[in-house]
Amino acid sequence: MINMKKILLFLLIFSLSEMALARVDITKPPEDSVDAENLRIWIPIEKSSSCRVIIDILDQKGKIVRQLANRLLGKGYYNYYWDKRDDNGKFVEPGKYKYKASGRIVNREGEVKVVYKEWxxxxxxxxxxxxxxxxxxxxxxxxxxxxxxxxxxxxxxxxxxxxxxxxxxxxxxxxxxxxxxxxxxxxxxxxxxxxxxxxxxxxxxxx
CATH class of the missing domain: 2.60.40.3080 (Immunoglobulin-like)
Structure with a gap:
């Protein structure tokens, strides 16, 4: 028999995680200057037409741990900053990760580094x-x-x-x-x- 209480609790926790992730401003650099440099993803759109850009964060095995952005961007230069969390809102393990930004006129790959302070x-x-x-x-x-x-x-x-x-x-x-x-x-x-x-x-x- 399906336990509706457990399902409702899961949905509530999932919704709260989604809300928490949605409140994070990924265009705002972290206060820590080292984090700001380690976690920055630079996206140039140099053609006049707009383009939908998807930014994925991947671990060393190539598994996507976070879809950081899925946005329609016009011509310009954009900085995004990963908040070190996965798609469930949990902190990832420290270490090096890859990012992949893809779109009709965008194809960029690079590396970001996760380092934590003690607290x-x-x-x-x-x-x-x-x-x-x-x-x-x-x-x-x-x-x-x-x-x-x-x-x-x-x-x-x-x-x-x-x-x-x-x-x-x-x-x-x-x-x-x-x-x-x-x-x-x-x-x-x-x-x-x-x-x-x-x-x-x-x-x-x-x-």
Whole structure:
């Protein structure tokens, strides 16, 4: 007999993975400059006509681990950056991978390299709700993580340090940025640092 609960649970997990992958901006370079160079895929479209381009990431055995893009591109030069995840949203093993970009007027192959920082695969960082973008979460998969959060203006000026070198253990941690009254309404950058890994998010000061 078919277990509908298991099927529904699988579909939910699959949908969440798809949503997570869809939110990744593969045209935005990683904050780490080494990652940005290791994971960059450059696509030139030098003819005036548009072309559908498919970018696949393959392991050393030639197996496709991720279809990074399937897009209609016009004339121009494009950079794409792999987020080190497979089609199921899971981090791949470190090492060298191949990419293949194919289309009617595009045929490029090359190599990308996956290197991880110590805490990169041991934490998830993000906004709890994009509609309430002053709320962040840090999910830790191991103990004794040194966590800090800096809030900055877009020119890099420090506005607030709501979390300073706090040692946190395995689990799900939430943070709500509640700035002092003198902080103006508007958008800011929240830099979340977990050990040697960091990510930056847009947060709002709403009165």
């Amino acid at each position: 990169e695969r041991k934490c998830n960082i993000g906004l709890i709700d994009i509609k309430k973008s002053n709320q962040l979460f840090v999910e830790l998969k191991d103990d004794s993580a040194l966590v800090s959060i800096d809030v900055l203006k877009f020119n890099g000026e420090l506005v607030d340090k709501p979390v300073i070198d706090s040692v946190m253990n395995k689990g799900y941690h939430t943070f709500v940025w509640q700035p002092e009254d003198h902080v103006l309404t508007g958008r800011y950058k929240a830099k979340v640092m977990v050990g040697d890994y960091q990510q930056t998010f847009i947060v709002w000061r709403i009165r």
